[in-house]
Amino acid sequence: MVVNRFRLWLLVPFLLAGALGAQALKVSSYVAEDxxxxxxxxxxxxxISSDSRLQIDxxxxxxxxxxxxxxxRNSSSSEMNIFNGSMSRSYTLSYTYFYNPQKKGKFSIPGFQFxxxxxLYTTPPMQVEVVDMPSSRAPQYNFNPYVDPYGADYFGRNRSAGESLILCQLQTPAVFVGEPAIASYYLYTNQMVESFSTEMEKDYEGYGKSNFEQPANLQYERVTYKGERYQRALIKRIVLYPxxxxxxxxxxxxxxVQFSGTYSFLNKSVDSQPAWLDVRALPGGKPAGYTGAVGNFSVSQSFSESKITQGDALICTIKISGKGNFSQFTAPAFPSLAKFQVSEPSVQDKLANPIEGxxxxxxxxxxxxxGDFQIPGLSFSWFNTATGSYSSFQGQPxxxxxxxSNVLSYFSGLLQSDRPMTMNPLLARSVYPKYRNFSASFWFWLVFAGCLASLAVSGWLTLERRLRRLDPNAYAQKTANRILNKYLHKATEAAAAMSPEFYTLADSGLIDYLVKKFGVSRGLATQELLAELEGKVPAPLVAQVGEFLELCQKARYMPGGGEAAPLMDALAKLRQLVQAFSRNRTLTFASKNGGGKDKSPLSVNESNGGEKP
Amino acid sequence: MKRGLYLALSVFLLASLCVQLSAQTPAAQDSLSYRQQLDKLLPLAQSGTRNADLFYNLGVCYYELGQPGKSILYFLRALNIDSSHVQARENIAYIQSLHPSDVQAPRRPFLLQLLLNIYDFFSLNRLALVLLILGLFCTLSAQWLMHYPPEKEHGLPVLVLSILLIFFLITGGTLLLKNHRQRHNPKAVVMREGAPVNSAPSNGKALQYLSEGTILQIKQSSNGWSQVILADGFSGWIADAQLERVVPLKKPAEK
Known part of the structure; x- marks a missing residue:
């Protein structure tokens, strides 16, 4: 029981820590002007709002x-509320991201995600519309409270006594049309200001503007204005583009302006005092290709390569550095160039502030x-505020x-991942042939079929050669069968059918074989045939051919020539004879006149080697 | 042997070059605006013409007309046909670089990236040509081995044939894989800004909002919803109406 109570008490600090550590965060995003x-x-x-102080990136x-x-720009603020006797405090971090539009139209801005x-916190997407001409509507300036500095002399003074005013100070009182002019708004006060919030910014005709600087906190400095001592803090700094x-x-x-009264907060609305900017017109004689750039610039041009292979891209880079109306001028057009596709220019800014970089x-x-080409240099003109005249840059061709393309250029792109990022242009194509998958084409598989067929033929030949080398007898038997099938096909069929026609067919088939094999003449008598064979085949083999032909002639006219036993014997002899021809060896029949096909062992006298199987 | 290798390599490169250059014309690009170009090219694509350069040009037109989603979709379609289409790949990277807050794939190790680049370099047709050449070489080396004098050592032809066979099998496997991926490409592109990714189909809680042009992998689809995987591995469900697939699904009548 005691242990259980102890466990319960042990849980209490953890629960408290969890409750205190949990931050109630509210995240919202919006565009200042839609x-x-x-x-x-x-x-x-x-x-990002929370009920405790936030420290986040x-x-x-x-x-x-x-x-x-x-x-x-970022800023922070805190707010204290007393409601029904209980006090609560909330802290807000505000991040303002500034962008320059590049195109007209309606755009969707993705929500934040962090x-x-x-x-994970996400905010819904936002919408903004970019229009061409400046509108004369009243700006919807966001409410940005500032924390006042608690000075050392905060207590013991009449908190509302004194004066607070906003002064606008121009960095340059006179500029040219298009030349950026910086206007700084300061809060001058000799009161105990607790907080300040911007409520409205009223615009007038004749200029565009952008934010230049907006401090997160009011940083006061002591100044003297019209003989009076004031504390001054920068509220914001804007750039005007006349x-x-x-x-x-x-x-x-x-x-x-909010400052504490005796028993409550006192608010006072303050307008900035009117300020005027003298704008001079640009002199006449604008150079060709002038895109509206006004400032003090240095311009250079560079090309990525001097030798490329077809299919690779050439990057031309124009570098414009200095101070001027960067957001007011467009990229110069690339000179027309035959036999080249030129992309839309891609702009990358590295600006320290909206007017410098x-x-x-x-x-x-x-x-x-x-081929060899000359790429013309780019020209860029601007109004130089330092000299009060137009300046031009003409890049070297x-x-x-x-x-x-060669073998290496085929592989040149494998490692290139850090090239300047631009949108590649359209490809010039007059026709778009349908995509053909080679691996699904007829010719693709035909080539493979040809390869396989050649392999099959080669494999068969290799096996034949191997058999001939390793087992000559088996090879001879196989060859004899093949010859028999080829030249003595009908005779073999007649023998199988026990027809006396066998002898006629065997006779003519053998002669046909000898004609094709040894080139002897057709229509010769047996003796003439044998005489022609002499010298081409060994003499014993010639004798055996004669013997077989004689057997055939005798059997044709002999009674009982069509009987099975002598017929099969004759077929076996014929096979042995052809086999001997294929091996080019002589042979003698063990039994000249009888015996079955299996009873006639082959006895071979080597005529060219003496090797016995 | 060396001459044969050079000859075969030259044949391959020549054939590949011919395929690439066959559609090119020296005529300069006409001066039609992107809208006019789109009106000219879109009917071609809709009539079923599949051509990497056609899809690429459609992608450029869509981008210039302010439709990054369609633009990325057509660049992906160009890459689906020809994975070595460098301009399409660079344009996708360019558009994605404008959205760094989007879900990005983690940076790959150098060697893996190099291998993937090589994989992309060998488009389907290049792979087919390489396979054909390797097949011819395998046949030649097999013939060489079969007709090699039996009294000689067979080590060299066996080694050559083995190496060629290994390359042949690797190339063949890659070709099959690429062929399959081309026909069943699981990639899709988000077409609407702020498309929610839900924890479950239909009534799920929105976990994340995607911007137009985000590239997804579709894992499965059912009842108008698709389970998708983002580049960082995050998974969720998204309505099919918010997506467009790189390889459109065939209509039931076409099946």
Whole structure:
């Protein structure tokens, strides 16, 4: 019983720890504006709220097709609520991801997906529409509260006494059309500000804008303004891209300052003081191919190869570095080039901020023919704000040798995985023949059948040779049978049928065989035939041929010539004779006039070797 | 023997080159817009023409018209016919690189990746040609062995025949495998943005939302739902309406 109680108490700390450790997280994402223009920036906001302080890494930025990712800002806030006498506090981490749109249209943005403490959090997808012209609607600026700095002199002062104002300061008061102008909004205060939140940003005609910097916390510094001492903190910094010349009013920022009163919080709405930007028109005489770039750039061009094989791609890279309106100009078009397929340019930005850094533009060229070509250099023009005039870059042409594919070029792509990533262009094809699977073609299997047939023939020949080498007698027997079947087929059939026709057929078949085998003349008398055979075959064999022919002639006219015993005896002799011919050896019949086929043992006198089987 | 090897290799490369170049024309690409190109090419594909370059060009058109799902589908169809279609492979990698938050396959070890690249390099028709050449060499070496003088040592022809036979069997096995995969390719592409992957068919809980163009492997299908495996091994159920298969299912009448 005591042990059981002890166990129960032991469980309590674990249950408490579990309850305290469990964080109630709320995750949400949204786009700051669901309709933006090509000159605006898309802001995708991810908010993670919890009832305890969070320490997590920023989730990776979403890759959104047709939007190029710029940068990310994060901020944190906390909120305390007193409701029905009980106090609760919530902490919110806010991540804002900035993108530049590249195309018009309606786009779907995938939801975020990340893990916190091994738990997967996802947010639903979002929609955004990119339109062509800047709209004059009021922006829906997100509510971003800031935590005020608790200074050392916080207590013991009249918390609401003093003044708070927002000032907009332009980095450059006068710019050219298209030249980025940075506007910084500062909160000036000599009050005990507890928090500040941006409520609205009012836009005016004549420019596009994007976020440049938005600090997570207000960092105060002491300044003097109009002879008064203030604390100043940067609220945000934006970039304006003037589109028309003249005097343009920069956006007005409205925020809510909150400071503690004696018994409650006091809120005060503050508008930024009007600020104006003088925009000068670009001078005339725009060079051909000017795409709207304004700034101070250095441009270079490079080609990936000078020799390629047909089927490989050539990458042309334009590198634009410096400071300017990167989000406002498009990639220059590649000069028209016969016998080459040129891809759409692929832009890769490495920007430290929206107006400063490096832009890489890739063009993929696919040669259609072999030969030596001159690839023209790319030209790029921009308005140079440093000199106040237009500048142009003309790339050097590149000599390119396109060689036919060879054995090595077939395997050249096996290890290439880190090539510059661009979308390969369309392939020029006038016809699209239907795909044919070789392995399902008739000729494919015909070749294999031919191989198998040749193997079968060779195998048979090899077996014959092997038999001849290892067992000459068996081979001779086999050959004799074959000869018999071939030349004395009818005679053999007659013998099987016990027909006296056997002798006639055997006679003519043997002569036919001798004619084909030894080239003796047809129609000769027996003696003439034997005489012709002499010298071609051993003499004893000639004698035996004569003996057999004589036997046949006698049997044809002899009474009882068709009887079974002598007929089978004659067939056996014929077989032995042919067998002897096939071995080219002489033989003598042990019994000249009688005996069955099995009773006539073969006695061989070697005429050419003396070897006995 | 050496001459024979060179000759056979040349024949193979020549034949392969002819197959690749047979459809190419020196004429430059016409200046039709992507929409017009699509209108021109799509009826060809719908009429049953299976051609890797046709599918590739359809993929490029769809991408430029802002449909990454269809684009990846047609690039996969091009690869299904010709696994050595480098441009299609690179374009898929390019589109996927725009979506790093998507489910990605874990990076493979170098040697495995090299082997897979070699496997892809040998498309079905290339494999068939290699098999044919190996078959001819096997026949020649078998003939050589059979007609080899019996009094000589048979070690060399036996070794040559054994090596060739091993290659022949490996190539034949790979050809069979590729043939089967071409006809029963289990890959599919998500066609709608934010397609949910559920824990069970119909009323399951949504485990994950996929973006358009995500490549999946279909494990099984039933009643309008497919059990899919993502590149990272995650498994779930997704409605067939959200997917399009690389090898479309035959309609009952066609079966």
């Amino acid at each position: 309709q933006i223009t090509l000159s605006d920036q898309l802001q995708v906001v991810l908010e 920023a989730p990776p930025a979403l890759k959104i097709p047709f939007f190029s990712y710029r940068n990310m 893990r916190i403490d091994k738990r 589109q028309v010349s003249g005097r343009l009013q920069v956006p007005t920022l409205t925020g809510m 490096t832009r890489l533009i890739y063009y993929t060229l696919l040669p259609q023919e072999t 590149q000599q390119l040798a396109v060689k036919p």
